[in-house]
Amino acid sequence: MTVSEKRGRPGYDREGILQVAVGVFNEHGYDATSVGVLAERLGLSKSAIYHHFGSKSELLEVALDRALGALESARDKALAGEGSAAEQLEAVLRGAVQVLVAELPYVTLLLRVRGNTDVERAAVTRRRAFDRSMRALVEAARDEGSLRDGVDAGLAERLLFGMINSIAEWYRPEQGGSADVIADHVVSLATAGLFRG
Amino acid sequence: MTVSEKRGRPGYDREGILQVAVGVFNEHGYDATSVGVLAERLGLSKSAIYHHFGSKSELLEVALDRALGALESARDKALAGEGSAAEQLEAVLRGAVQVLVAELPYVTLLLRVRGNTDVERAAVTRRRAFDRSMRALVEAARDEGSLRDGVDAGLAERLLFGMINSIAEWYRPEQGGSADVIADHVVSLATAGLFRG
Numbered sequence: 001m002t003v004s005e006k007r008g009r010p011g012y013d014r015e016g017i018l019q020v021a022v023g024v025f026n027e028h029g030y031d032a033t034s035v036g037v038l039a040e041r042l043g044l045s046k047s048a049i050y051h052h053f054g055s056k057s058e059l060l061e062v063a064l065d066r067a068l069g070a071l072e073s074a075r076d077k078a079l080a081g082e083g084s085a086a087e088q089l090e091a092v093l094r095g096a097v098q099v100l101v102a103e104l105p106y107v108t109l110l111l112r113v114r115g116n117t118d119v120e121r122a123a124v125t126r127r128r129a130f131d132r133s134m135r136a137l138v139e140a141a142r143d144e145g146s147l148r149d150g151v152d153a154g155l156a157e158r159l160l161f162g163m164i165n166s167i168a169e170w171y172r173p174e175q176g177g178s179a180d181v182i183a184d185h186v187v188s189l190a191t192a193g194l195f196r197g
Numbered sequence: 198m199t200v201s202e203k204r205g206r207p208g209y210d211r212e213g214i215l216q217v218a219v220g221v222f223n224e225h226g227y228d229a230t231s232v233g234v235l236a237e238r239l240g241l242s243k244s245a246i247y248h249h250f251g252s253k254s255e256l257l258e259v260a261l262d263r264a265l266g267a268l269e270s271a272r273d274k275a276l277a278g279e280g281s282a283a284e285q286l287e288a289v290l291r292g293a294v295q296v297l298v299a300e301l302p303y304v305t306l307l308l309r310v311r312g313n314t315d316v317e318r319a320a321v322t323r324r325r326a327f328d329r330s331m332r333a334l335v336e337a338a339r340d341e342g343s344l345r346d347g348v349d350a351g352l353a354e355r356l357l358f359g360m361i362n363s364i365a366e367w368y369r370p371e372q373g374g375s376a377d378v379i380a381d382h383v384v385s386l387a388t389a390g391l392f393r394g
């Protein structure tokens with residue numbers, strides 16, 4: 001936690017406020033959390049929060065942008081590679097697991113967004129664009145002949161990312177479990193399956 | 198919906214009340230739903246609901262038992278088969294997808310349970326016993342030599358059921374999409390992976 005001691009009282013910078021807010025949003029729900037509740041949890045006045053964030057909605061926007069930006073960067077990095085679509089897909093799957101583990105609270109918040117406000121709707125739209133680019137990548141892997149016969153690209157994309165997103169349900173950073181080990185398992189399960197060929 | 202017309206008013210039997218209640222629990226959350234809200238949604242008096250279910254908690258218990266009972270039956274049927282552990286695992290994965298699609302609202306409710314009440318805690322305990330039996334089955338498949346080298350049974354079990362559970366996030370019965378087609382994809386993705394060998 002980004003906490004610094006100032007004149008004997010804990011102080012939070014912008015990053016520290018964001019981190020605590022995302023934790024409270026995940027615990028109690030965004031709608032059910034007021035800026036007053038956040039202020040109480042942080043031991044700050046509401047105006048101290050408003051010094052850093054114009055509104056509760058801005059906190060949400062910054063948090064969702066962090067999750068989406070990290071996923072998009074992982075994708076863009078993988079797509080910039082020279083390899084086949086299959087190799088790029090493998091790289092995105094690995095990158096998405098690493099983002100999920102590294103930015104767990106932010107991705108958890110993103111996965112729970114239901115599109116009730118403008119900020120949430122914008123995040124859902126951006127997430128869907130990411131999903132469409134992943135589907136296009138699975139299709140490209142199919143078209144280059146990398147996929148087994150009969151694979152439905154849309155269904156496979158949903159199932160693969162369903163598997164990755166489900167990691168947020170059980171992964172707890174404090175219990176260790178390296179992102180690389182999980183990413184290796186996801187990639188090998190996704191590409192080669194559980195059973196010996 | 199199990200609705201019958203009685204003297205010009207819609208009537209609900211036990212099954213119909215349960216179905217509507219589960220829909221409202223999934224939409225607004227179990228905690229946030231009162232028997233008064235259910236009565237209003239059903240167009241019934243609270244005492245008409247209490248004629249069929251002793252409490253809101255009993256509605257939840259019956260709903261969760263339906264999801265858990267269906268999953269356990271699918272497992273027990275698969276484990277009663279003569280085949281290898283790998284074949285039994287394949288049958289359970291197929292059966293779990295079919296249960297999820299056939300009992301979607303009930304499984305959705307089960308997946309959201311967080312263990313805040315005795316009924317919820319009992320359901321979480323029963324779900325964990327199911328998960329343990331699945332892990333034991335993955336281990337048995339490993340021990341008979343069916344799995345690729347290096348597969349972690351616990352991690353594989355979590356990822357496979359994460360993939361299956363994620364179907365509840367996007368599957369909409371009204372848009373069609375056969376349970377058998379989805380189950381085939383889950384089984385082939387899980388066992389043989391996405392890529393050509």
